[in-house]
Amino acid sequence: MAANIGSYGSSGFGYYEFPKPSTVVMAYTGHSAYTKEDSPTFVAVGENDGIASPVLMKNRANALNAAGVDVEFHKYPNIGHSFGLGIGTPADGWMDAAVQF
Template sequence: MVAWLGSYGTSYFGEKAYPKPGAVIMQYTGLSEVTKHEPPTYECVGTRDGIASYHSVRSYIRKIKKNGTDAEIQIFDGLTHGFGLGEGTVAEGWINEAVRFWERQVK
């Protein structure tokens, strides 16, 4: 949903129009549609995610970057869907990378 809101805006979904986000920070999306209206996007996903394939997520990020929008992906070996903050896993600290990505967008 966050990817759709970033691309289409809130009014598209029947809500009052709010400003477009400066960046989208998300984990393991299954969305593959790219509209050319995506805000800068950070994504992380595990290689064993049975819901959001890291191959699809990587393709999604590549498409965004191809359109000239800043985008970044972190892929974590062996993690399944729903690793949250990644505490105690190979993804521990992903949130710090996401914050650095966000800070680049708001300068």
């Protein structure tokens, strides 16, 4: 949902029109569509995620980057789907990195 809102805004969900987000923090997505007007995007995924493919997420990040969208991609080793805050895992600190982005 976050990736879709970053591309098309909130009106695509049939609700009120809100401004597009200034940044998207994208985790666990298979969303592949994008626009040149996408919000800057921070991507976080575990390398062993069997639900949200790290390869598809990397491909989307590369496509966004090629379109001129600011992107930061992070793939965390030895983690599957849903690493939460990442505390005590290789993803520890991912939220701080997202905020810095």
